[in-house]
Amino acid sequence: MPTSLVTGGAGFIGSHIVDQLLTIGHKVIVFDDLSGGRLENVSTDAKFVKGSILDHDLLSELFETHEIDYVYHLAAYAAEGLSHFIKRFNYQNNLTGSVNLINESVKHNIKCFVFTSSIAVYGNQTPPMSESMVPQPEDSYGIAKYAVELELKASKEMFGLDYVIWRPHNVYGERQHISDPYRNVIGIFMNQLLHGESLSIFGDGSQTRAFSYVGEIVPLIAESAMNQEVYGETFNIGSETEISVKALAKQVMKAMKLASHINYLEARNEVKHAYANHDKVKRYFGGLQETSLELGLQKMADWAKKSSHQPSKKFESLELTKNLPPFWK
Structure with missing residues (x-):
């Protein structure tokens, strides 16, 4: 039985990812500081650990204690407009915390790191946004998300860390x-x-x-970590x-x-x-039921x-x- 760590697993998308992973037979550890998530969102079949991704000592202990196969990183404060006015908070939570998690994933040789980015990385380019576009984020939130994407690519080159990047948009x-x-x-x-x-x-x-209904996107995100054909790829996903x-x-x-x-x-x-644009996800996964x-x-x-x-x-x-x-x- 594989073990998956879901950061932000008491939150909105994260808790649905947890449920999906349990359905397909994973042991799931939920790591969340409950700043935005709710404990009632977490399935009783998952192990819950309260903590922040900014606490690198606690993260290190978590990885040392459990043999984690896959990491699903959803912990973030996703307020694009407000991010201009909370830059330090934004970069600490959405970038520095992500780097802490990447470090532990490298140290413990996890099989795949699944990251939920955002179409905020594209900025004000002419839609529909395509993965072939060079990101041009215009707010601090989008900048942080793109920085994590670049860090994952660098960590793959330097340390062999496999990853899948998802860019969902306006999920409800x-x-x-x-x-x-x-x-x-x-x-x-x-x-x-x-x-x-x-x-x-x-x-x-x-x-x-x-606007993308959460039930559409969760199955593909959850199952992507076990699909080696999509390692190193970035996908738009949504309506x-x-x-x-x-x-x-x-x-x-x-x-x-x-x-x-x-x-x-x-x-x-x-x-x-x-x-x-979602042509790429259709090509690799056959699309999704909208x-x-x-x-x-x-x-x-x-x-x-x-x-x-x-x-x-x-x-x-x-x-x-x-x-x-x-x-x-």
Whole structure:
């Protein structure tokens, strides 16, 4: 029975990866500091260890104690827009912590390191984003993700560390942390509706994204570590159907069966249109079964209305406030 370590395994995508790995017969160790994840997300069939990827001594002890075959690295603070204003926090959590994990993976000769990056690495290039494009990230979050990608490639060349890189985009679904006001627009909309608030949109809402239901992407990510044919490869993964944020707001209200009005805020500095090409994942894996946005939103809405959620809280340790969107102050 192979042993897999999942960092961020109490979080949104991570907990679904854990479930999938258990389904295909892995022993799973979940490593999470619970800053964004919830213990209730973790299957009782997995071993849970509370800790931060910034604690390299604890990571070292973890690898020494367990014979880990595969590492799935999902621990991150994924707030693209906010990352400009929390640079130190962003690079510590999304880059330095990742390097700690890569170091231990090299020392202990793991078989494959699976990393969830982001299409944020592409920046403001003309969509659809393709893996053949040279990344040009425009925010600190995207820069950190791309740096980890480069570090994995360097570690392969120097130490023989095999890896698979995934670039998911705008993933939504059950267990998403919807109380975070800085990331995951679908979760933000649902949380605002549950608390009787108006829906907040930066700019005129014409910016477009392709939203990916979590159940679509998890099986391929989980199974990729055991597929040596994809070692060293990078894949976009997610939906191919783009929608404007303004139209999305209406779809979310329909799924939640709750009405509200839209509060249009001053536009912020963000990529206007972002969606990806998925020809490569189709070529290697045969693609994925796409869940319609209507069905995916309904599944998430049903979960959100049955779950307990806290009101949104502002980030307490901003490092920069110059040009901070007024709504975030």
